[in-house]
Amino acid sequence: MTLDCIALARSMPAWEAGDHISIRATLGESVRRLAGAGAEFFVCPDNTAHLAPEEPGEDLALPGLHLVAVVADRAAREGRRRVGLLGTTYTMDGPLYPREPADRGIAAEVPDVGDRDLINEINFEELVNGVFTEESRREYVRVIEGLAARACDAVALVCTEIPLLVTPEVSPLPTLDSTRLLARATFEVAVGRRDRPTWRGGPTGG
Template sequence: MKTIGIIGGMSWESTAEYYKQLNEGVKQHKGGLHSAKIILNSVDFAEIELLQRSGEWDKSAVLLCDAAQSIERAGADFVLIATNTMHKVAEQVQEAVSIPLLHIADTTGEVLVEKGITKVGLLGTAFTMEEAFYKQRLSDKFGIEVVVPNGVQRKLVHDVIYNELCLGKVNRRSKDDFHTIISDLAESGAQGVILGCTEIGLLVSQDETDTPLFDTVELHALAAVKEALR
């Protein structure tokens, strides 16, 4: 079994879900007392969030590159960035190490193609929804059209992520607001909606809507388990 490296802590709530799903996936495939081989470098999210807010992405890239290098030195065979937003610096992280980086947008795009999705809604931080690094990868590499909520809805989604979900808070009103946004995206022609922030799965789930949801934590973890056992 290969050893999975994780750059986590962004937020720790979603990293805990990664840890759970990776171990459950390995146990499902191998049975018994088997669990995933994992090396985790968990950063201080407050430092990362401050750099995000101030637009100092190069400095945040240095922090993640250092984390990736420490993971490689510790013996990981490949590495995950356990957050969608920080894939903005994924290329820098990949260049900093010799082990492969399993890109979260690629693992999502592959499943969308398998499901025949050609137009998809995207929920995430403002950075993920509004900038090109994530949407363009899905478009260029997989031929998928990506649509996002309107400006007011994007601000709501962003604020709920940072002010509630990243602090471990799950509010009923926010859940209702997210489902309204998901419905609006479906009405605009989206065949499904990407939960493109690793905390959103803590708030909404597939059994609450008829619109297909693609939880990036689940898809990223499934791909990592497959790679670890390949």
């Protein structure tokens, strides 16, 4: 197992500008490094980052597990019909989670715009800096309660740090922890319990 990381700060101006093509190039550089180190497939635990590799471009140097598909597959196996989403605004407002669950007959719900902005602010101002407060936990719980009131039967925690703040014990809905689900899927591929991935960028259905 080999890890590679290119600092998020390098890509933030492109995220703010909606320039997914240049972000794809940055992620492609990371995948090439992993291929050079002898890796056989790659995983990226960042939900938001999956928006970029779906842009047109040359195939990535390695096949990879598509995180959003992994989460949607688990929701389908659990029989979920309506799943709430908590993540960055890029993810909550983006096309991936509406598409992947819908392909499996599952509706995806996001909080209203004010709560989306609040969740995003807590993500970037607190969680990524290792700050976890009871006040913010209460806000997340309140937002999840709102999703439950809209008939959601689970909530997908689709930002790496959110499960550190919102544990299954405090969540009003069953949780789908994207980080842990990806880790399990990665292990299953590595030991031969799951098929090797074939995705090398582009939409998963393409």
